[in-house]
Each structure stands twice: as structure tokens, then as C-alpha cells.
Amino acid sequence: MRPTDVTDPHHYHKVVDCQYACPAHTNVPEYLRLIAQGRYSDSYMLNRESNVFPGILGRTCDRPCEPACRRGRVDGKPVAICRLKRVAADLRDDITDRLPKAPSEKNGKRLALVGAGPASLTVANDLMPLGYDVTIFEKYDKAGGLMRFNIPAFRLPAAVLDDETNYIIDMGVSVRFGTSVTSMKALLAEGYDAVFVGSGAPKGKELDLPGRHNGNAKDVIHIGIEWLGSVHFGHIEKIEPRVLIIGVGNTAMDCCRSAKRLGATDVKVVARRSRPHFKASPWELEDAEEEKVEIVENHAPRTFIHENGKLVGMEFERLEWSEVGGKPTSAVVGTVTIPCDSVILAIGQDNAFPWIERDIGIEFDQWGMPAVDKTTMQSTHPEVFFGGDAAWGPQNIIWAVEHGHQAAVSIHQFCQGLSVADRQPFGMNLVSAKLGMHAWSYNNDYNPSPRSKMQHEELVKRFSGIGVEVELGFTPEQTATEVERCLNCDIETHFASKLCIECDACVDVCPVSCLTIAPPADNEASLRTRLTAPAENLTQDVYVSDALPQTKRVMVKDEDICLHCGLCAERCPTAAWDMRKFELVIPYAFAETRPMVAAV
Amino acid sequence: MTSIAKPPVRHPGLPRNSLGLTTRDYEGAMSTLCAGCGHDSVTAAIVQAFWELAVPPHRAAKMSGIGCSSKTTAYFMKGSHGFNSVHGRMPSVTSGANAANRDLTYIGISGDGDSLSIGLGQMCHAIRRSVRMLYVIENNGVYGLTKGQFSASSDIGSTSKRGEANVQPPIDPCLLALTLGATFVARGFSGDKAQLVPIIKAGLKHNGFALIDVISPCVSFNDHEGSTKSYKYTREHEVEVSAADFVPLRREIVAPNSPEATMTVTMHDGSSVRFRKTHDSYDPTDRDAAYQHVRNCTVRGEVATGLLFLREDENDMHAMSRTVPTPLVDLPFESLCPGASALDALMDEFR
Numbered sequence: 001m002r003p004t005d006v007t008d009p010h011h012y013h014k015v016v017d018c019q020y021a022c023p024a025h026t027n028v029p030e031y032l033r034l035i036a037q038g039r040y041s042d043s044y045m046l047n048r049e050s051n052v053f054p055g056i057l058g059r060t061c062d063r064p065c066e067p068a069c070r071r072g073r074v075d076g077k078p079v080a081i082c083r084l085k086r087v088a089a090d091l092r093d094d095i096t097d098r099l100p101k102a103p104s105e106k107n108g109k110r111l112a113l114v115g116a117g118p119a120s121l122t123v124a125n126d127l128m129p130l131g132y133d134v135t136i137f138e139k140y141d142k143a144g145g146l147m148r149f150n151i152p153a154f155r156l157p158a159a160v161l162d163d164e165t166n167y168i169i170d171m172g173v174s175v176r177f178g179t180s181v182t183s184m185k186a187l188l189a190e191g192y193d194a195v196f197v198g199s200g201a202p203k204g205k206e207l208d209l210p211g212r213h214n215g216n217a218k219d220v221i222h223i224g225i226e227w228l229g230s231v232h233f234g235h236i237e238k239i240e241p242r243v244l245i246i247g248v249g250n251t252a253m254d255c256c257r258s259a260k261r262l263g264a265t266d267v268k269v270v271a272r273r274s275r276p277h278f279k280a281s282p283w284e285l286e287d288a289e290e291e292k293v294e295i296v297e298n299h300a301p302r303t304f305i306h307e308n309g310k311l312v313g314m315e316f317e318r319l320e321w322s323e324v325g326g327k328p329t330s331a332v333v334g335t336v337t338i339p340c341d342s343v344i345l346a347i348g349q350d351n352a353f354p355w356i357e358r359d360i361g362i363e364f365d366q367w368g369m370p371a372v373d374k375t376t377m378q379s380t381h382p383e384v385f386f387g388g389d390a391a392w393g394p395q396n397i398i399w400a401v402e403h404g405h406q407a408a409v410s411i412h413q414f415c416q417g418l419s420v421a422d423r424q425p426f427g428m429n430l431v432s433a434k435l436g437m438h439a440w441s442y443n444n445d446y447n448p449s450p451r452s453k454m455q456h457e458e459l460v461k462r463f464s465g466i467g468v469e470v471e472l473g474f475t476p477e478q479t480a481t482e483v484e485r486c487l488n489c490d491i492e493t494h495f496a497s498k499l500c501i502e503c504d505a506c507v508d509v510c511p512v513s514c515l516t517i518a519p520p521a522d523n524e525a526s527l528r529t530r531l532t533a534p535a536e537n538l539t540q541d542v543y544v545s546d547a548l549p550q551t552k553r554v555m556v557k558d559e560d561i562c563l564h565c566g567l568c569a570e571r572c573p574t575a576a577w578d579m580r581k582f583e584l585v586i587p588y589a590f591a592e593t594r595p596m597v598a599a600v
Numbered sequence: 601m602t603s604i605a606k607p608p609v610r611h612p613g614l615p616r617n618s619l620g621l622t623t624r625d626y627e628g629a630m631s632t633l634c635a636g637c638g639h640d641s642v643t644a645a646i647v648q649a650f651w652e653l654a655v656p657p658h659r660a661a662k663m664s665g666i667g668c669s670s671k672t673t674a675y676f677m678k679g680s681h682g683f684n685s686v687h688g689r690m691p692s693v694t695s696g697a698n699a700a701n702r703d704l705t706y707i708g709i710s711g712d713g714d715s716l717s718i719g720l721g722q723m724c725h726a727i728r729r730s731v732r733m734l735y736v737i738e739n740n741g742v743y744g745l746t747k748g749q750f751s752a753s754s755d756i757g758s759t760s761k762r763g764e765a766n767v768q769p770p771i772d773p774c775l776l777a778l779t780l781g782a783t784f785v786a787r788g789f790s791g792d793k794a795q796l797v798p799i800i801k802a803g804l805k806h807n808g809f810a811l812i813d814v815i816s817p818c819v820s821f822n823d824h825e826g827s828t829k830s831y832k833y834t835r836e837h838e839v840e841v842s843a844a845d846f847v848p849l850r851r852e853i854v855a856p857n858s859p860e861a862t863m864t865v866t867m868h869d870g871s872s873v874r875f876r877k878t879h880d881s882y883d884p885t886d887r888d889a890a891y892q893h894v895r896n897c898t899v900r901g902e903v904a905t906g907l908l909f910l911r912e913d914e915n916d917m918h919a920m921s922r923t924v925p926t927p928l929v930d931l932p933f934e935s936l937c938p939g940a941s942a943l944d945a946l947m948d949e950f951r
Contacts (some may be wrong), residue, residue, distance in 0.1 A: 074609055438603035446607030501831045502791055503636040503819065508644035509602075511624075513611040533611040550835050563607055570602045573636025573819040 001521050003554070004543045006494070009428035012582040014541055015559050016489045018081055021068035023402040025586055026050040028065055028081055029490040033442060035088050036483040041095050043088035050586065052122050052168075052401050053147075055160040058086030059471065060151055062250075062281060062396035070487050073537070073561050074512075077451035079485045083471070087479050089160070100129040100590065102171045107131030109415045112192040114181050117145020118397050119198035119388030121168050122404025123411065126589040128171040130412060135192075136175045143169060143177075146200055146389070147397060149229040150251065152258045153467040184356040184384070194383050194411045197356075197370075198404070201349040201389035207246060211304030211311075220311050221304065224251045224346030231258055231466065238263045240341030244314055245269040246301055249279035252346035256293045259344065261466045268338065270296045270314075273328075274321065287470065291459065296338070300330070305337065313339040349394045369393065376420040377407040385410055408589040424587030433491050433579040434569075440579055442491050444566040446511075447484040488564045492582045495555055497546040499576035502553070506568035506577055507532065514558045515568060520547065521554075531558055601632050617654040626651045628678040633668060636823075638790035638816030638831075639738045643675045645793045646707065646736075649800035650677060653848070660705040661697060665690040665719060668745050669711030669738035669816075688719025691726035691735070695917070698731050701927045702918050705804055706733035713743055716752035716771045723773075727780045727809050732916045734803040734810045737773055738790075740818040741829035748821035759826030772898065773813045774908055778891045784810035785890070785909040786844075789834050790817065792905075799907050801846040807868040808916040815903065839897055842884045842906035843876040865910050873910060884910055 004011055014020050018028040027046060034043035047054040061082050069078030109132050113120035116138035124134045142148055143165040147156065169175055181187055187195060204223035206212075212221065220240060222230075224247070230236040243264040245256045248271035256267045269288065271278060274297045278285065289295065299316040306312065315337045319330040351369060356362055361381040363371040370379050372386045379386055387403030389395060410420040433441040455472045462468050474482060507515045513533035521527035524542060528535040535542055535558035545555035569577040606627070614622045626647040631640050650660065657679035664670035666687035673682055681704065685693040690708050698706055715723045715737050726735070741758065743749040750758075753773070754766040777785045784806040788796040796814065803810035815834050817823050823830045828837075849870040863875040865885065875884055883889050890909040897904035928936060 073612075438601060440603070445604040446609060448608060501636065501819075501823070502835075503638065503817070503831060504641040504644065504791060504793070505636045508640055509606065509631075511607045511609055513614060533613050536613060550832055561609075561611060563609060565604065565607055567602055567604070567606065571631075571635045571640070573634065573823075 001524060001527065001544055003497075003546045004541070006543075009426045009584060011541065011543070012428065012430070012492045013426065013584050015492060015562075016582065016584075017068040017070050018065035018079075019490070019584060021064045022050075023064065023399045024050040024405065025584060026065070027490070027584065029486055029488050030583070031088065032079070032081070032084055032483045032486045033488070035084055035479065036443070040088045040091040041093045041098070044092040044095060045098055047085060047088060049588075050405075051398060052125055052404070053118060053164045053397070054085050055089035055164050056147055056156060057397060058082060058084075058089050059156050059160070060147070061085070061398055064398070070489055070561065071485055074487070074563065075448075075450075080452055080454070080474075080482050083454055083474055084479065084482055087474050090473055096167070099167050100125070100171065102128045103131045105131060106133050109133065109193040110191070111135065111194050111196065111411065112137065112187055112190070113196045113198060114187075115139075115145055115197070115199035115388075115390070116143035116165070116175060117198055117200050117388055117400065118147060119390070119400040119404045119407070120145075120196060121165060122401045123196050123198070123387070123408045124171070124173045125168045126405060126408035127412060128168070128173060129590045132415075134173045136173055137179050137181045137187075138175055138177050139180045141177045143175060145198075146225075149232050150225050150254065152228065152231070152254050154257070154261065154462065154470050155254070157467065157469050180355075182355050184362070185360050188360065188383065192383070193415050194385065196407055196411065197384065197386045197390050198388045198400070199390045201351045201394045203350045203352040204345065205348040205350060207301065207345045207347060209301055209303055211306055214304065215306040215309040216311060217304065217306075220342040222342070222344045224255045224344050225349060227344055228254055228258060231262065236262070240264065242266045242340045243268075243342045243344065244338060244340040245344045245346055247271070247346035247348070248295070249346060249348070250281060250284055251349075252344075253280050253284040253288050255344045255346050256288055257291055258466065259342075260291050260293065261463055264342075268294045268296050268340075270299045270301065270316065270338070272298070272300050272319065272330075274298055277328075287456075290456065291462075299336070299338075302335065304343065311341060311343070313337050314343060349389070351390060351393060375406070375423070376410045377403055378410055378414075378420055382414065405588060409587065412589040426587070427585035429583040429585060430492070430494065430580045431583075433566075433581045438570050440491070440566055441581065442488045442579075443484065444488070444491075444564070444579075446487075446563055446565055447481065449481045449485060451485065452478040452482045489562075490582045491564050491566070491579050493557065493562065493564070493568060494578045494580040495543070495545050495557070496576050496578070497548055497555060499574040500545075500548050500555065501574055501576075502548055502550050503573060505571040505573065509567045509571045511565065511567065512561050512563055514560065514562050516556045517548070517553050518556050519553050527556060528558075531556060533558070535560060602630055605630050617651055619654050619656060621651065621654075623647055623651045626657065626677050628673075628675040631675045633671065634744075634818075634820045636819035637668070638740060638814075638818070639669055639672050640675070641790040641793065642736065642738055642796070642814050642816055643672050645790075645796045645800055647676050648793065648797050649804065652797070653801055653804060655705055655804070659703070660707065661694075663690050663694045663697070663706060663708040663733075665710055665714040667711040667714045668818075669709055670714055672709045672738065688714050688717070688722055690714065691719065691722040691731070694733050695726055695729060695731045698733060698917065699921075699923075699928065701929045702732070702923070703927045703930075706731075707804070708733055708735045710735065710737050712737060712739045712741060712751045712753040716773060720752075720771070724776070724780055727777055727782045727811070730783065730808040730914065730916045730920065732806075732808055732918070734800065734806070734812065736800075737811070737813045738816040739773070739813050739829070740816050740822055741770075741827070742818050742822035744818040744821050753829075755828040758828040759824075761821055761824055763826070772894070773811065774894055774904075775891060775898075777811045778887060778894070778909060782811055782909070783808045783911040783914045784907075786810075786812045786907040787903070787905045788812055788814045789838060789903075789905055790814055791831055791835065792838075795840065795843070795905065798844055798846040801848075802844060802867070802873045802907060802910075805846070805867045805869060805871055806910075807912060808914060815905075834903060837901060837903050838905050839902045840906045841882050841893055841897070841904045842908065844884075844907040845874045845876065847872045847874055865912055867912055873907065875907070884908060887911075
């Protein structure tokens with residue numbers, strides 16, 4: 001087996017599970033430490049560098065970081081990363097003078113961005129400081145896209161959206177509100193140097209079942225995201241008492257909870273499958289159930305039932321699921337009618353590009369999706385880039401942000417006449433965290449506290465208006481405890497094999513048995529079985545050192561549940577182990593001159 | 601020292617012994633010895649051995665004297681009995697404890713100062729009495745606690761950290777024990793747990809006095825070039841004259857029953873020690889041959905390690921004293937102290 005190459009940022013990056021799982025690779029442990037130090041503005045600014053919308057994402061992010069969090073593997077519950085992000089956003093000072101600014105002298109390049117959602121705003125955020133002249137075309141009269149029109153205000157207050165979208169627009173972005181782009185050909189003809197399409201996946205899926213268009217269907221059967229938009233704009237202010245939501249994704253959760261606030265008294269969410277297969281995040285399901293929304297599993301819709309021209313219910317097939325040949329298969333075990341006065345369809349979203357002509361060099365596939373390069377975000381038309389839900393269908397906000405960053409890199413390359421494929425790799429900084437004898441630049445002690453629970457507004461109060469925010473945010477005490485649950489995975493255990501005298505001190509002291517001095521192995525699979533504790537989590541890497549000086553054995557570390565407590569380094573007599581702070585250097589468009597250091 | 605105590609979290613895959621305990625349950629307080637001290641590795645080996653034998657921690661007693669080595673008992677099995685005695689007096693205190701309660705498992709931890717200087721007489725007589733205990737000498741050839749003077753186990757020519765060479769001959773506790781009639785004599789190395797753990801287990805099961813001299817380097821005062829008790833020197837000069845596997849009673853034998861296995865010694869409780877052949881003509885049950893072999897290694901500048909000598913059929917202290925099988929602490933007061941008339945009757949026997 002070859003020794004692990006820790007000069008490549010990949011190994012240490014992967015150890016920082018949250019950062020590795022985040023599409024935008026936000027430096028979570030560092031911003032949590034800044035919160036712990038009360039440096040909320042600094043934490044916010046660090047956050048903003050990668051995810052651009054800390055206040056918004058601190059309330060709405062799909063949190064891929066949390067299922068990945070090492071703390072979850074240690075005591076079952078990950079650090080409440082997302083809501084700590086909100087703490088930094090809520091408690092920050094005025095940071096406007098720390099925001100990037102557009103230079104007074106423009107670089108002469110003009111960009112058109114379609115849609116003012118998270119993807120386009122990220123492109124503008126990254127390219128405005130470089131002197132680009134950026135124009136955003138937005139159908140509605142406010143910025144934010146899906147974040148504004150599809151996420152109800154009780155989850156995301158308008159003021160938070162206004163602040164964070166304006167940070168970008170106020171750099172001097174020209175936003176043409178209320179302007180739909182109806183022809184890509186015409187847009188290209190305006191002579192922009194590049195066009196970015198961040199128009200989202202704005203078309204809610206239809207459910208064409210018998211009765212869909214009968215009787216009063218037009219007034220009482222709604223498509224989820226359109227209905228949420230209408231609620232946002234105040235076009236819809238109430239709903240019938242008994243409401244069925246079809247589908248069980250996060251849009252369904254927003255619909256059922258919004259319905260509760262518009263006068264519905266009996267709200268059921270009906271799903272085809274059982275709970276473990278739901279698309280909605282577990283916490284959104286919990287929040288809905290807290291508001292007395294009923295979740296009905298294993299029911300497939302069949303017909304809308306009308307009486308006297310009025311919707312009175314829906315018929316469903318009851319399903320039983322089993323595995324046939326490794327594939328989930330359903331069998332109908334009966335039918336059931338659920339009475340209702342209104343139905344909201346929340347079964348997914350589609351892209352819609354009727355405004356892009358098919359003869360201008362932008363290739364589409366058979367499903368009407370554009371051909372977009374996964375890395376560069378470039379379409380088959382070199383001047384046209386896609387990102388966010390417009391690129392590959394619905395994902396989440398943080399993916400849209402990452403697409404925006406990557407598209408910005410491409411556009412900047414393209415506008416300089418450089419190859420968009422020629423991209424900077426990740427870099428890293430690796431600096432010792434040692435301050436003195438047993439003193440580190442981070443708090444290495446393990447805090448055994450359980451995960452903090454978010455406080456919610458009382459049920460009665462929260463239904464008094466659609467804009468009453470449900471989550472109250474963490475208290476200062478909760479914040480202080482929760483940040484200390486972080487295991488500081490970015491403070492890496494760095495090993496210098498030539499200094500090791502094989503005294504076993506590190507192996508003996510490690511509380512989670514992740515170190516072994518082992519004879520060299522032919523392959524990783526056999527090595528994993530021969531360690532102090534077997535390394536059975538194959539998603540986590542095993543570090544293997546060079547041959548040790550005295551016996552030519554190797555130091556092996558299973559990265560799986562290392563607590564980063566630093567005891568190996570404290571008990572090492574020769575400083576072969578050191579705790580080093582890892583910083584991933586992400587190549588943003590706006591940071592092209594930043595030094596990339598691969599110091600080891 | 602460390603800045604924090606060991607976090608109370610363990611690896612979820614950590615195996616449990618027949619008592620349902622993990623190795624973490626056999627740990628003690630955080631070590632305050634120097635980082636990299638061999639003694640901490642010996643501690644880890646002891647933790648491993650007690651865990652593998654599934655000794656209930658409250659049925660063991662940890663005995664020690666004075667010195668870096670004698671601090672070790674604080675660092676394992678926090679649920680056990682313990683006695684930290686006067687310098688060099690651990691063997692006598694253990695003799696007393698064993699006399700009163702023969703049912704506990706006794707482990708005494710000492711060092712080359714505690715055992716080979718101030719406590720030499722104490723150790724010799726504990727060997728003669730065959731007190732049923734495991735006696736571990738954490739031998740680093742230096743007085744580390746007083747900043748690096750030569751000890752009674754420093755080899756001739758071995759240099760101090762400042763370069764001065766030792767001129768007095770060393771006491772080899774293994775050779776000494778062989779001459780005194782010890783029935784279990786072994787030498788290990790703190791840097792080789794694969795060898796040390798089975799020896800500790802066998803020693804804990806031995807029916808008598810079991811001595812393990814563990815070369816345990818002092819990283820602060822005796823791990824330099826010129827030292828004969830450093831990690832590097834020990835690794836380069838170690839000769840494993842016998843390799844022993846401990847085979848517990850009533851358990852399927854999983855240790856390889858290889859053709860190398862030359863000899864099996866059955867312990868008094870039915871468990872056994874199986875010796876694998878590592879050295880031609882080495883017989884770990886022949887006291888004179890063992891003495892000669894260890895002596896020859898020393899002359900060649902080698903460190904003979906392994907379970908050097910084992911005899912299981914001799915009497916321990918209680919057999920020699922013909923005490924009752926019930927531990928004295930468990931005897932009813934009337935039997936233990938039968939009164940003035942019984943004493944008078946006894947005295948009459950001597951008139």
C-alpha cells in the first residue's frame with residue numbers, strides 16, 4: 001500500500017466532513033469557532049465567501065453538512081450547523097463596509113443574467129468586483145427567485161431576503177424587474193459578452209387524473225409552487241377547510257403549513273411511499289406534524305371526486321411495498337376515499353425553456369433539458385452558461401450557489417479569452433495549531449452535551465399571520481453549548497513519520513481507538529481488519545504513513561470517528577503528531593490573485 | 601500531563617469481554633508521566649490483559665511503591681483496590697494483603713529503583729515466599745524522577761544524557777529471580793505489546809510469584825544514543841528466546857496450533873501456556889539452561905526477552921503456610937481468633 005499523500009488537499013478536505021459534503025465547501029468548523037468567540041460578523045463574512053446567503057441559508061438550507069457531520073457518528077446527533085449559521089447572521093453588526101465592492105472603472109465586459117435567484121445573484125456577487133457590467137432580468141418585481149416566492153415568510157422573513165439580495169445588487173447590478181426574457185436569440189443579439197441562465201425550474205408538475213378539470217377544480221385544485229407564489233403576492237388569502245396535499249417533498253411541507261395559516265383546519269399530506277422514502281427533510285416533517293398536519297403514507301391518487309360541480313374528495317389506492325429483484329414494487333391492497341374541499345399538487349417541478357430558440361446552438365435533450373457541462377456550466381453555445389435549477393432540474397439553494405461560483409469562474413475565463421476548462425485546483429493552508437505545552441489554538445476538550453433543540457413560536461401565535469417566523473433562533477446559552485459540540489475536524493492530525501520512535505503513546509491514549517502501528521499491508525481491505533478497532537466505515541479514509549524509522553512498520557489512522565482532541569499530539573514525545581489547522585483554498589473568480597499554498 | 605481528560609467516548613465497534621466491558625472500562629486516571637514514557641505502554645498492555653482475562657476490576661488489587669513506575673497503578677482499573685506503599689516496601693505489603701485475602705488478583709508495579717535498590721531485599725523475600733502475585737518491574741535503567749542518575753540496572757558503558765559512562769555492573773532481575781527459585785520469570789519490552797500482553801495474562805494466572813522485567817524506556821533521561829535502554833537500542837538488540845501464547849481454560853483454541861509449538865505448560869486452573877519454538881535448544885522449563893541462556897545473551901550484548909522460565913507445580917505462600925482455602929478475611933471471627941484457651945493450648949505444644 002502506498003502512503004497517503006497529504007500534500008494533496010483532498011485527504012484533509014475529506015476529513016472535514018461538513019465542508020466536504022457542502023456543495024459550496026463552506027468552512028464550517030472555522031465559522032463555528034468564530035461564533036464561539038462572539039465574532040459574529042467575522043463568522044458571517046467567512047460564511048458569505050462561499051455560501052453568499054448565510055441569513056437565508058441559516059433558515060432554509062437543505063443542510064447536506066449535517067448528515068455528514070462526524071458528531072453524528074460519535075453520539076448520534078450532528079452539530080446544529082445550519083441554525084448556528086443563522087445565529088451569526090442574526091447577531092452580526094452592520095457589515096456593509098466589509099462587502100466586496102465594484103471598481104469604479106469597469107472592465108468593459110457586459111453580462112446578462114436571466115432570473116434573480118440564488119444562482120444568478122452568486123454570479124453577480126463574484127463578477128461585480130472584477131469590473132463586469134452585469135444586468136439581471138427578473139420576471140417579478142423583487143429579487144430572490146424561488147427563495148422569495150416559494151419559501152413562505154414564516155420560514156424566511158422578507159427582511160432577511162432583502163438584506164442579502166441587496167448586498168449584491170447594491171454593488172451596482174442593473175436589475176430589470178418585471179422583465180421576462182422571451183427570446184434568447186434577441187438577448188444574444190444585444191451583444192452581451194456572456195449570458196447566464198439562472199431561471200430555475202418554475203413549472204409545477206401536473207397530475208392528470210380523472211376529474212382534474214371538472215366542476216370547481218379551477219378554483220380549488222392548485223399546483224403547489226404556483227399556489228405558494230400566489231400566497232406570497234397576496235392573490236390568495238384563504239383556503240377551504242379540508243385540504244389534501246399530494247406529494248411529500250419540501251414544497252409539500254411549505255404548502256401544508258401555509259394552508260394551516262390560511263384557514264384550513266384539516267390538512268393531510270398524502271404520499272405514495274412510506275416515511276423513510278419521503279423527499280422532505282426530517283425536520284420539515286417534524287415541524288409540519290407539530291402543527292397538526294397529518295401525514296398519510298402508501299396512498300396513490302386515482303381520481304378527483306366531484307358532487308354537484310364541487311370537489312368533495314379524492315380516491316386513493318392503498319399500496320403495499322415490497323422488494324422484487326432489488327426494486328421497490330407496489331401492490332394495490334384496496335381503495336379509500338378521503339374527503340376534501342381543496343387539493344394542492346406538490347409532486348415536483350419541471351424546467352421550462354419556451355423562450356430559448358432551438359436553432360441558435362444551444363442543444364437540448366429529449367426531455368427538454370439543455371446540455372450543460374458539469375464542471376464549467378457552459379452550454380453548447382459558448383457564450384451561454386446555465387446554473388441552479390435551470391441546469392439539471394430542481395436541487396437546493398446551496399447547489400445553486402455553487403453553480404453560480406463555478407459559472408462565474410467560467411465566465412471570467414471566457415471573457416478573458418481563456419479556456420473555461422483551465423481551472424485552478426483546490427489549494428490548502430496547513431498551519432500548526434500549537435501555542436505552547438498542551439495549549440492549542442482551538443478548544444480541544446470534548447463537550448458531551450446533547451444537540452440543542454430549536455425553540456418554536458407558540459402554536460396560537462404562529463397562526464396569527466403568515467409572516468410570523470416559527471423558529472425563534474438559538475438562545476445565547478444554546479449557542480454557547482452547541483458550538484462546543486463541534487469536533488473541530490479542520491484541526492487535522494498531521495503525522496511526520498521520520499520523527500516517530502514507536503513508543504505507542506498515541507495509540508494508547510486515543511479515546512476512540514483510531515490509531516494503529518501495523519506491519520505494512522498489501523491492500524487497504526486487509527489493513528482495515530487489522531487495526532486497534534476495525535475500520536468498517538468504508539466512506540471514511542484510512543491514513544497510512546511512510547515506513548517508520550525503527551521497525552519499518554506504518555502508522556495507520558482510521559479517520560472515521562477521530563475526535564480531534566489532540567491527545568495523540570499531546571502525548572507524542574517527538575512531536576511526530578501535530579495538530580494543524582487546515583484551510584481549503586477555494587479558487588473563486590474574485591480571488592484569482594489569492595496565493596494557493598500547499599504547505600505541509 | 602495533558603490539557604484535557606480522555607473524552608468519555610469510545611469507538612462503537614470496540615469489542616466487549618464476557619463481563620460486557622470494553623477496554624475503556626479497565627482504564628484509570630490520565631497519566632501524568634512524560635509524553636512517550638514506556639510505562640504508559642505497559643499500562644495499556646495491563647489494561648488489555650485484564651480485559652482479555654475478564655477479571656472483574658473490583659476483584660483485583662494494584663500495589664506499588666515509589667517512583668515513576670509506581671505512579672502507574674493510578675492509570676489503570678480505577679475500580680480496583682490499591683495500595684501505594686513506602687519506597688521499596690510493596691512486596692511486603694502485598695505479602696500481607698495476599699495473606700489476608702488470597703482470592704484477589706494481585707499486581708505489583710515497581711521500577712528498577714524501587715525493586716533493585718531500596719527494595720531489593722523485599723523483592724528477594726517475596727520471591728522466596730512465592731507470594732501469588734504478578735510483579736512488574738518497569739525497568740528503564742535510570743532514576744528519571746530525580747533527573748537521570750544511573751540506577752542499579754544501568755549497564756556498564758551505558759551513558760547518561762550528558763555522556764558520562766556507567767562503571768558499576770548491573771543487577772539483572774531475571775537472573776536474580778532464577779537464582780532465588782522464582783517459578784515464573786519473563787522479560788518484555790514496552791514497545792512490543794504483542795509479546796507482552798500474553799506474558800502478563802500468563803503471569804496473572806500463575807500459581808505463585810510471577811516476575812516480568814519490562815524494558816520501558818525513559819524518553820526524558822534515557823532514550824539517547826549511548827543508552828542501552830532506549831527504544832532504538834532495545835529494538836536492535838532484543839532476542840526473543842521464547843514466544844509464549846496464553847491459552848485460557850474453556851475457550852476454543854484460536855491461536856494457531858502450528859508445528860512450531862514445542863511445549864505446553866498447564867497452569868493450576870487448567871489454562872495453559874503454549875511455547876512456540878524461536879530458539880534452538882531453549883527449554884523454558886529448565887532453570888539452569890534458562891539461566892545459562894539469558895547469561896549468554898547478556899555477554900553477547902543482547903537483551904533476552906520472552907517468558908524465560910516457568911514451573912507451575914511448586915507451592916505458593918499459602919500452600920507452604922498450610923492456610924485454609926477460605927480467605928482469612930472471609931473466616932468468621934471465632935475461627936480467626938479462637939480465644940485465650942486456644943492460644944494457651946497452642947503454647948502448650950511448644951513447652
